[in-house]
Amino acid sequence: MNITIHQTYLPHDDPDAALAFYRDALGFEVRNDVGYNGLRWITVGPANQPDTAIVLHPPAADPGITDEERRVITEMMAKGTYAGVNLATEDLDGLFAKLQAGDIEVVQEPTDQPYGVRDCAFRDPAGNMIRIQQT
DSSP states (O other), X not given: OOOOOOEEEEEOSOHHHHHIIIIXXXXXXXXXXXXXXXXXXXXXXXXXXXXXXXXXXXXXXXXXXXXXXHHHHHHHHHHTOSOEEEEEESOHHHHHHHHHHSSOEEEEEEEEOTTSOEEEEEEOTTOOEEEEEEO
């Protein structure tokens, strides 16, 4: 049996800022942009990986979420502790320099970790932790 990762979900609180980060800064292609009742779901992914995507979603859209849960999610997003994703690149230092030159919150500069990975970290406009490691 072969199982692959097709989509993962990250919340956003500003679809235009999310597009500026994922499309313009990271260079992902937009695969879908769907609006419904004033909310937007945006699917992005690397052009060379058409079967792998990130769906940027409005976290408050789930009808099963209570007002208290919605408040907690909003607070966690603001602190950057709600969601994240790990990405990889062959040129970590080059990508870091490109992202740092933009208006993007740097969490960690490229670092050789004691567990054998060289990586850096940013927050996207919604506060999601984006870790990028050298391949």
